[in-house]
Amino acid sequence: MSVISDAPALAAAEPSALAQRLYRAIWRWHFFAGLLAVPFMISLAITGGLYLFNDEIDASLFRYRNYVAVGTAELLPSAIVEKALAAVPGGTLASYRTPAGKDRSARVTLASDAGRMLVFVDPYDGAVLDTLPANQEFNQVVEDLHSLDYFGTSWERIIEVVAGFAIVLVLTGLYLWWPRNATGGVVSVRGTPARRVFWRDVHAVTGVFASVLILFMAFSGLLWSGFWGAKVNATLTANGMGYPVELWDRVPHSMLITTDVLPKASWLMENAPVPQSTVPADGQKALPPIGLDNAVKIANAAGMLPGYELSPPSDQTGVYTAAIYPADLEYERTIHIDQYSGERLVDTAFADYPATGKAIEWCINVHKGQEWGLFNQLLMLSTSFIVIAMSVSAVVMWWKRRPKGRIGVPPAPREKRIYLGLWAIAAVFGVLFPLTGITILAMILLDQLVIRFVPPLRRIFS
Template identity: 40%
Template sequence: MSSSPDFTAARPRGQVSFYNLAWRWHFYAGLLVIPFMIMLSLTGLIYLFKPQLDELMYADLLQVPVAEQRLSADQQLSLVREAYPQARVSQYFPPTAAGRSAQFVLSDGGQDLNLFLDPYSGHVLGTQDALWNLQAAARKLHGDLLIGTIGDRLIELAAGWGIVLVVSGLYLWWPRGSSGAGVLWPRLSARGRLWWRDLHAVTGFWGSALLLFMLLTGMTWTGYWGAQFAGAWNHFPAAMWDDVPKSGELTGSLNTSRQQTVAWAVEVTPLPASDPHAAHQGHAGHSAPASSASLLQHVVDTAAERGVQPGYSITLPKGEQGVYSVALFADDPRNDATLHLDQYSGAVLADVRWQDYGLVAKTVETGVMLHEGKLFGLVNQIFMALVCLLILFSSVSGLVLWWKRRPAGSLGVPPLRHDLPRWKTAIGVMLALGVLFPLVGASLVLVWVLDRLLGLLRRQLAVNTSEA
C-alpha cells in the first residue's frame, strides 16, 4: 500500500480520540467474531455435503432391495407403533425412490429417534439418535450452539458483527494511492507481518461480496432479526386463510434448530386447525389417534395428486386440533410445497407454493438454497465449500495479523493509524448497520459505555499514580 500523509495534525484532539475508539472496536469485534466464524465454517462444511456423507455413513439405513409390492403408509406406521408402543410418532418421510427406505421420527423414553423402515418387507432397518448424529448436531451447533435461544442470539450477534467487520474492513483497506499492490493483489515478495496483512486484505477485498452474501442469507434464519424480517416482508393474500380454522400458531413452529421442515417463506403463515366434528362427517367413528393411522396413506396420495415432488415430509397431527402438514423444502425453491390437511376429514386446508411467494420471499429462498449448496448440485456445493475455506482463512489470518501487530507484551489493540481519511464514512456505515441489526446496535452502545468507563478508570489511576 502506498504511503499517505499523517492526518493527525489536521484533526482536533477529540476527533483523533473518536478514531481511536473506532479502531479499538474494530479489533475487539474481530476477536469476538473469529471463533464463531470458524465454527460456522466448519459446521457449514459438514452440512454442505450432507447427501454424500449420508450415503457413506448410513447406506445400510437408506438403501433397500426393490420388491414387487410396497406396504401402504398406514401399514408402515402400524408396524412402527407395534415395535415402539410407547413412542409418539411425529413425522413420516415417504421413500424418495424405489430403492430407498421410509423414515419415521419418534419420541421414545425422552429420546428422539430417526427410524428407518424397509417399505416392502416392513423390517426395521435401524434407528439413529435424531440429535446426536453428525448432520443434526452440526446443524444445531450451526444454528444455536446446542444451547437454544441464547445460542441463537449469540450466532445472530456474531453474524451481525461479521457484516459490520466486512463493511468497515473495505474502508480500512481501500486503495489510497495509484498502486494496487497489497490491495488488489498481494506482494508475494513480502515477509512476516506485511505478508499476512496482504493476504488478509486481498482475500477480504475480493471475497467481501461472498462473505456478505453468506452472512445476510444466514441472518434470515435467526430467531430475532430473521423473524422480524420475515414478518415485515412475507405477506400472503388474506383470502387464502379466510375460511380456514386457525390453531393460533405459525407454520414456522414446525421447524427446529436441528431440522428444517418448512420453507422460510411460509414460517409466518397461520398453522390451520382440524375440526373434530369432521370425524362424524367424512370418517365417522374415528378418534384422533385412529385417524392418524387411517389417513396417512390418504395424505401421501393427496400429495402425489397435487404434484408434490418426492423428498417431502409429513408432520403428523399433534392434539385434537392438529393437522397433517406436507412440506417440501426443495433444492430448487420453485418446487417448494406446504400443504395442511384436516386430520379427520382429510380435506386440504391450505396449499402454498412458489407462485404464492412475494418477490422478497423468492429472493431469500433462492439465496438460502445457494447458501446451502443445493440449487446447482455438486457445482454449488464445491463453490460454497471454497467460500467456507475463504472465511476460515480470513479468520485465521486476521487473528495472526492481530497477534503480530499487538503492542509488545500486551493483548491490546495495535497502534492507531492516522492515514484513514475515509474512516469517518466507515463509522457512519457501522452506525447505520447498528440500526439495521438491533442486537449489533445494542452491543455497540454497550461497548461504547464500557470503553468510556474503562477510559475514565485508566485516567483516574494515572492521576492517582502521579500524585503518589
C-alpha cells in the same frame, strides 16, 4: 513568501493527518469486532462447509440406513409406522417421511419420553435399519453446531451478533484496504509467511475478492436468527410480502404454526398458521378419520415430490400436514389436509409466494448450496475456506504485531469529532441490527469508561 509558500503545505497536511486519525479509529473498531467474531467465524465456516454436503454425507457415511434394495411392492405407510413403533416402545407418531426414491428408506419420527426418535425402515420388508435420537443425527448435529442451538436457544443470539459483526468487518475492512497511494498488497500478496506483510496481504486481498460473498452469507444467515430474522419475517407477512396469507382466509385457523407440526419448515412458511379440520356440528353424523394411508394417497395424487414429510393430526380438529423443501425451489410445497373429508384446506407452492418471499427463499437456497448444484456447493465452500484463511491470517498478523505481554489494540484517536461520526454510524447500524448495535454500544462503554480509566487494563489493551 514563506507564509504564502507554507499555506498549501499546511492545508494539505491537515486533511492528511485527519485521514490518518480516522484510519486508526476504524482500524481500532475493526480490531475489536474481529477479536470477538474470529472464533465464531471459524466455527461457522467449518460447520457450514460440512452442511453444504449433507446429502452426500447421507449417501456415503450413512448409506446403510438411507438406501435399500429395490423390492417388488412397498408396505403401506401405516404398516411401516407400526414397525417403527415396535422398535421404540411407548413412542407415538410425530411425522412420517416417504421414501425419496425406489431405493430409499422411509423415516418415521416418534415422540417418546426420551425425546424425538428417528426410525429408518425398509419400505419393502419392514426391516428397521437404524434408530437414533433426532438431535444426534449427524447432519442435525452439524446444523445445531452451526447455529449454536446445540448449546441452547439463547446461544443463537450470539450468531446474530457475529453475523452483524461480519458485515462490520467487511465494510471497515474495505475502507482499510482501499489503495489510496499504495501499490503493493492491493491485489497481490507480498513477502513470505515469515513476514507480517504476507499475512496482512492474505487477509486483505482474499477479503476484498470475497467481500460480496461474505456480505451475502452474513445477511442471508441473519434471516435465520431468532430476533432479527423473526422480526423481518413478521414484518413481511404483515405487509403482504411473506407467505400468501390470502390462502388461509377461507379456512379456520388453529393456535399452531407450521414449525409446531413439522420437524422443519422453510423460512417463509415457518410461522404460517395451521388450519383446522371441520368437526361435525351437533346432530350431524361424524365422518371417520381418513387415516395415514389415505392422507399419503391424497398428497401423492396432488403431485407432492417423493421424500416429503407428513405429520398426523394432533387432536380432533387437527390436520394432516405434508411438506417438502427440496433443493429445487420449484417443488417446494406445503399442504394441509382435513383429517375427515380429505379436502386440501391449504395448498401452498413456491409459485404462490410473493416476489419478496421468492427472493428470500432463493437467497437461503444459495446460502445452503442448493441452487446450482455442485457449482453452488463449491462456491459456498470456497467462501468458507476464505473466511478461515482470513481469520487465521488475522490472528497471525496480530500475534506478530502485538507488544509482548499486551493485546496491542490500535490507539484510539483523541478528536471527539471522529468518535461522534463513528458513534453516529454505529447508531444507524444498531437500528438495522439491534443485537449487534447493543454489543457495539457495550464495546464503546467498555472502551471509554473502563479501559481508558483503569491503568492496568489500559496497559494490557495498548
